[in-house]
Amino acid sequence: METSLILFPQLNMCEPKEKTFFKLIHGAAKDDSSREAKLRAKEKRNRLSLLLQKQEFHEEPQARRSGHLARETRVCPEEATRWGESFDKLLSHKDGLETFTRFLKTEFSEENIEFWMACEDFKKSKDPQQMIFKAKAIYEKFIQNDAPQEVNLDFHTKELIAKSITKPTLHSFDAAQSRVYRLMEQDSYTRFLKSDIYSDLIAGRPQRPSNLRRRSRSFTYNEFQDVKSDVAIWL
Structure with a gap:
């Protein structure tokens, strides 16, 4: 083949x-x-x-x-009801402080509670160098003119803080903290007790999404962004 x-x-x-x-x-x-x-x-x-x-x-x-x-929804209605007895009871409870901070964020005025918490943390300082560092951080963030989270303080209070910032004491921010506390107690706390956030808590209802309101001008002069509620930022 x-x-x-x-x-x-x-x-x-x-x-x-x-x-x-x-x-x-x-x-x-x-x-x-x-x-x-x-x-x-x-x-x-x-x-x-x-x-x-x-x-x-x-x-x-x-x-x-x-x-x-x-x-x-971890807060029981009974505990939330006690927050309505006084502003101090609200802030002295961890969940109350967190809930109130969340409410202030809906009003774009959380710099007030941020400042108050920073002052509380400052008063726990023991080391002199740490105290100076924290004092300057608080002053630059909340007190000085055009600070990113400037709180509403009178000129005299600001001047006293500015003069003591290089040699601060544990009481350097007492007057400013007291003023901001009263502003929150008389203004924001009253609205908080009437808010949906608080009403849902005392009724034991799941929390609904919060609606943002216009920024409250009674508390601060400047706009800001990306605010975090964390006392540890001063450490």
Whole structure:
């Protein structure tokens, strides 16, 4: 039978034509089948990955909402009711302080409670160098003209603080803190007791999303952004 040389290195160089083409076609079919199988497997993996991503996308926000809800409703109505007895009882309770701070954020006036907490932390200072550092930080953030979170203080109070800032005492901010305390007690605390945030707490209802109000000009002169309620910023 006539033989022919086929230029395919994977095949025998000298075989009948029929056998040679059979091997070539059969090998190509196997390669195509293998490629299709790999593509199908890859598509299955991609679909599975997308499915898992979608599941995580829907489950994670739900978990965050559940955690947020648990955090917001942990205060018992009886405890919340006691906060209405006096402003001091509200601030002396950790959850009360957090709730009142959240309320002030809806009015864009949380610099007042931030300043009050910073003063409370300052009075716990023991090391002289730490006291100077904290005093300067409070002055630059809340007291000086055009401070990022300037609180509403009279000129005389500001001058006394400015003069003592290089050699502060534990009572350097007492007058300013007392003034801001009275402003919050007479203004913000009254509105807090009438707010949805407080009403929901004493009724034992889940906390609803808060609506932001216009910034209260009775407390501060300047606009600000990205405020964090954290006494640890002074450490």
